[in-house]
Amino acid sequence: MVVLGVDPGITHLGLGVVAVEGKGTLRARLLHGEVVRTSHREAAQERVGRIHARVKEALLRFQPQALAVEEQYFYRQNELAYKVGWALGAVLVAAFEAGVPVYAYGPMQVKRALAGHGHATKEEVALMVRGMLGLKEPPGPSHLADALAIALTHAFHARLQAAKPL
Amino acid sequence: MVVLGVDPGITHLGLGVVAVEGKGTLRARLLHGEVVRTSHREAAQERVGRIHARVKEALLRFQPQALAVEEQYFYRQNELAYKVGWALGAVLVAAFEAGVPVYAYGPMQVKRALAGHGHATKEEVALMVRGMLGLKEPPGPSHLADALAIALTHAFHARLQAAKPL
Numbered sequence A, B: 001m002v003v004l005g006v007d008p009g010i011t012h013l014g015l016g017v018v019a020v021e022g023k024g025t026l027r028a029r030l031l032h033g034e035v036v037r038t039s040h041r042e043a044a045q046e047r048v049g050r051i052h053a054r055v056k057e058a059l060l061r062f063q064p065q066a067l068a069v070e071e072q073y074f075y076r077q078n079e080l081a082y083k084v085g086w087a088l089g090a091v092l093v094a095a096f097e098a099g100v101p102v103y104a105y106g107p108m109q110v111k112r113a114l115a116g117h118g119h120a121t122k123e124e125v126a127l128m129v130r131g132m133l134g135l136k137e138p139p140g141p142s143h144l145a146d147a148l149a150i151a152l153t154h155a156f157h158a159r160l161q162a163a164k165p166l
């Protein structure tokens, strides 16, 4: 199964594509990773338009069976939530156009799926991602690491038929 | 000048297209009005995908010179701000694809532009929109009225070379 993980953000959006293999122990391969960067000096439609184009390119190139994003509940700043929403809107348009279903998992679900317990640190999660993908280095930058963690979290849930549609 | 006004929302998104005519007193014609409705029972990408498709259709059909949205500052609920953001993300993608610039005005700017003072009621604004568009009835439903008010607000600002890019 190929999963596109997205860490949504308006200035930095992490995009990671993994191929999950076999049964038994979950093993996966990193197919692609990038961070889409936009600046507040660009017009809003340029920023969101580029995010849309890059997500769509990844969907068409890697033909994932699912797109997974981290659920957002923790914002204090409404304006930030609003602008992250713009980015996710662009992601959703691309998924709709490509006919790919979208799933969402909260931070606790990521920690539980990857490290086995909900109070794991970022570092523990990154270590598990590194191990599962057989990488020599911990995945980076952090937004890409988040995107890969989300993709793998979906893979775990999909195997248990416990996928969570957004 | 043709302006597409959008009242962004995830369950109800108002879309109004006006053609602004001549010099002197601002006069305008209503070319098109609709409210795009989506339900929480639909998948997120269906909702946002439909919003994108309808906005894009209006952009291609009416070839506006500008798309104008109401600026959002006033949300108490982050989740709402986040989901309104999804809708605006879809709008921005459509604007980007169509090459149409996007502008945003706050509620006070709408009231000042249309009613002449910042403490005007919703009804006063609706009355002005009705008058400017030469409608027999006040514009409705309310989301469409808001979209038309935004479109006309942009028209006023554009005449004064005071347009506000998002």
Ligand SMILES: [Mg+2]
Binding pocket: A007, A014, A142, A143, A146
């Ligand atoms: Mg991140």
